[in-house]
Amino acid sequence: MKITLTLNGQPASFDAPPSLRLSDLLREKAGLVGTKVGCDAGDCGACTVLVDGAAVCACLTPAARAQGRRVDTIEAQTDTLARLRDAFHRHGAAQCGICTPGMLMTASALLAENPAPTPDQAKAALGGVLCRCTGYTKIIAAVCDTNPAPITLMPSAGKAVGAATPRLDGAAKVAGDIFGADLWQKGGLIVRAIRSPHPSARFILGDTAAWAGPNSAQVFTAADIPGINRFGAIPPFADQPALAASHVRLRGEAVALVAHEDGSPAPDLSDFPITWQVLPPLLSPTDASAENAPQIHDTRPNNTLIKGVVRRGDAAAALANSAHIASATIDTAFVEHAYIEPEAGAAWMDGDVLVIRACTQAPVMDRDETAGVLGLPHDRLRIIPSAVGGGFGSKLDVSLQPLIGLVTLKTGRPCRMTFTRAESMASTTKRHPAQMTGRIGCDADGRITALQFDGVFDTGAYASWGPTVANRVPVHASGPYFTPNYSATAHAVHTNNPIAGAFRGFGVPQAAIWQETIYDKLADQVGMDRLEFRLLNAIRNGKTTVTGQELQAAGISECLTALRPHWQRALLAAQQTPGRGVGIASCWYGCGNTGLPNPSTIRLGITPQGALMLHQGATDIGQGSNTVITQIAADALGLPLAQFQLIGPDTFLTPDGGKTSASRQTYVTGRAAHAAGAALRANILRRLNMGDGATLSMHDSTITATEGTQTATLALIALPPNTQGYALMAEETYDPPTTGLDTNGQGTPYAVYGFGAQMVELDVDTKLGTVKLLKITAAHDVGRTINPLLATGQIEGGIAQGIGLALMEEYLPGRTENLHDYLIPTTGDMPDIESLLIEVPDPHGPFGAKGLGEHVLIPTAPAILNAIRHATGAEVTRLPALPHRVLAAMQKANP
């Protein structure tokens, strides 16, 4: 059917099937890829466009309905959109940017009717668009503040660190950034996967060639894989086939690929020739640990992947002598990352180099793992990360990279692949469900004496980051408190459940729920205020952690002290308000790999023409490393932020910035950027024979150094460019000074720790068990704030995910593979958030900075549970705290 419409103010006409989703018409026929597709089900609102001014989900709108209508997309240039874009940029309302087009279009419809909305009106209007990064706070603020603001200048030389500079890549985010699904080479193939509907099964492929022919398709299977059909984030544990050969270990595992011509109808996959022999699955660690349980991996008896242990002192003896002991048993659920961008990417050949452009958090790991599967040397595989529409840990693992790489390598043709929402949810990693038990003791004065912890973590079908979780949890289960006697064990157990891997906090959020809820019970037993109890036990400089590490920059007591006036105000209010509860919890988190090397390298170059290039290999998944790393480099070098141009990440253009994980980029890559900036500065000053006190400036191809009355200039054009074309260049590597852990888990696993504490005020509806969050006050020790706008954005977004973990998120394979059965917080679920940035500088951090990204999620859930208990007495021991669980816990507490 010919469809004629007014598209962004211009007449347009397309030939399309009438029931084609309008989102597909816009993206595939009109080439307007600013409209994002997050779910194809109306659950996320990312694809929102305006039809005759009304906001609708383009994924639910038949193309035929656009006939004769006015359709506006994020590509429209209107005054309202321009003001909204500016407000979003200014307020830091776009982090990863995948929801931003939907947010902006929905907000523009709101502003057309109501030019000055209140925050509550904005929340209601935007309730249909999900964001997983921001916690909505800055989005609502931006929508309510769209009057043109005075232009703010970029910070001058030496003033970048600490400046609330909007994201350097922010203009692209508010224009509709180019994500994994948004860039591909025309005339190629579209790849889809055949996946297992069963959690455990053997299978036999039928005559795939006979099926492929009439369907004008090509089929690829494990037999086509030229390299080693096995990958894994941690090489010694690599166990996952790119395509299963004969046996699947989880629902959603890929067994074959089907490629068809881009632009031709997609073959119906329902009659793909495959025969399943369904096997009884192991669906819990208890079942998987049973004596006669089948072994999921031949090399892992008892289905145990790994056991992590930390022991110090004599916990059992110290508990026996403790004046007070409290215990808890806590069960948590699988939690889905629920980024709004399903995995997507494209591949093509550039000469004999295979290029893969896809969403990722770890381009160099993608290269290494994919090269192994495809049997390619590293110099024949180039990984270009796309803009990443949220990651939170799951996009550390390769997903479609080996799959699209295989198709392009085998056919020599470009291809692309986009996971459906269901496919993304079924096949990629989750947060580990944890079954945690144990006891904590203290003396009569409230000083912690000992802690015993045992956690069983369902690590699912493959290893992924299970070993990291099992090692990290015992190191952190004490919380940021001095605990002289300690015994903590974490078991990672394989099941036929989804693969549990990395998710913001690597198991520490689960352990914090267990520890922090026990702390409230202990404080009650001692008769102490719950904040003061924590402050009494807060680990301080010079004290040793449970791994025997002496801390140098512990900031937890500063965070708790900062909360004290808020705490006292809130407690007073709660005394006067039935159903009101106030809760508190702390966090600590070591930045970077646990006792393992994790270097980052940064390159800075200045061309003879005076262009200053920062080769930044750290992927910015929304957290802001593109901006923060540049701010650090700018002040280390001493040139203004505005002069920097970013290159990368790209495995052919940027040195290894390591993975965006473990809250390591600001610290580790930041230190490399600091070192590179300082080295380049030293190089310049040496050439000019000037001292380090000199001020630098660069105009065209001349660098000028000034100190007092002394001035010297360096003509860049006169310097012979190096092989990379730079007149001046510096490349520096930083690796945190850590040590491995011994058999008792003793050592220096991290060089830098970040600290924080959050306080929750909420109302419990005591008849229904529902929880209304009122305010969260979050104090986080960031060492040194590099960028307060981005730091508070991390806090708000982490809190949103903590709220989800506490109150609504539970992934059930086969039952919640969509964003209406799997619930993440909406605009209306967020309380007011007040962020308190605490600065206890770390001697290792760049300008004293510590990591923040994961810390911010950790205290939220336990603080909520503690507030629920404060309000009602209810101890919720199984998460999420859905209304029926809260009500049951209340009835148990007050029979």
Place this chain on the structure above:
Amino acid sequence: MASYLHPETMTDALGAIGAGTRILAGGTDLYPATQNATLAGDVMDLMALPNLRGIMQTDQGLRIGACTTWTEIARAALPPALTALQQAALQVGGVQIQNAGTIGGNLCNASPAADGVPPLLAVDAVVELVSATGVRVLSLQDFLLGPRKTARLPDEIMTAIVIPNTALEGHSTFIKLGARAYLVISIAMVAARITARDGKITGAALAVGACSATALRIRRVEGALVGQSLENAAATINAADVAAALSPMDDLRATAAYRTHAAAELLRRAVTETCKALA
């Protein structure tokens, strides 16, 4: 082979409708049910048909065209008996879904958690079904046969929901309970409509959704409310009577026992709110 019909007259529509025709209104249920870029099968798009959209007063009562969107319902000037329906309209998905989704689609999709059903049950709504052979009128309760099952015959099109004039009396309230603020499928929901004279209840209509195969009226409790004073009515609601009428399920959102408990509590609140409006 898939076809897409976009009839502009009811005669054309009824002439073309067949046993396998998939009727498309707002699209908010059909598209989520597929992962394909287009809809399979023979699709008939109703949105171009005249007289299926909008709300008008007729001799029989208030007539809501089946293709009226939730946004149109929320923004219409309606009597207080339909406040519950308007409150429900603003809780069907987000703005995007309210702008596209239709009241007729909500009923024909027949989800046990359809937000539109309890408020319409509380106003004795009837549905109008048209086929080439004539017009059928069914009570909404009789129309809904079970989860995803209705009494609509394959050659019928739902054209309107009619609320009899007798049911346009009184005030009403809708309350939805879910695990998050927006875009949520109900754990339980209720609608209450009450008429009163001289501070005493003269009639009550109470409906509960998401707690049985289809939403339903709680007749026994309704009867017990008649004659109660507006101030005390809510307190007289007997949880056992509510429970007796329901057959909830355990699912990922809540337990059956919780739903039963919540339904009674929500009814008390809805009755309280409604009585307040009447007082």
